Amino acid sequence: MQLAELLFVTSNQGKLREAEAVLGCRLAHRGLELDELQSLELEQVVRHKAAEAYRLLRAPVLVEDTSLELAGLGGFPGPLVRWLLASVGPAGICRIAGCFENRSATARCIAFATDGVAEAVGAGVVAGTIVESRAVAPASGGTASSPRTAAAAAPSPRWRRRRRTRSRIAEGPSRHSEIP
Secondary structure, three states, rough: OOHHHEEOOOOOOOHHHHHHHHOOOEEEEEEOOOOOOOOOHHHHHHHHHHHHHHHHOOOOOOEEEEEEEHHHHHHOOEEEHHHHHHHHHHHHHHHHHHHOOOEEEEEEEEEEEEEOOOOEEEEEEEEEEEEEEEEOOOOOOOOOOEEOOOOOOOOOOOOOOEEEEEEEEEEEEEEEEEEE
């Protein structure tokens, strides 16, 4: 499978811009409403999402999903972070983490590609600590409604004196790996 053959399946334009920036190229993409598996296992979620996208498009696809694992909650919300964000927002996640002595968190991202036969999986991990909310500029390509690492929350050249409050993760060591 070559990257140029893949359709990046997302209806989130911010996610598309971020993927293109990370990969350094334009991506063919398609917005689909997929039946997403609700699971605490991130790899299960992306495998299901990729299979569903391939079933609908019958073309090689690339999908991505993210999780935020709070140590104080035993790894919850994990891949269900989108629903927690919709319910309590980034500041709510910060308040929840503040209820525990251990405020550490791990953000994970898994990208999964398939052409119906072959599969390719990549993962990125950032470990850190949830810190108190403070005013920060929206990260390039991001929104104030999505938690970012402290490094990603720094003002970008496109920032125009607009500040919003959001939760942050103080950046810890990051690691990128390929999952067999």
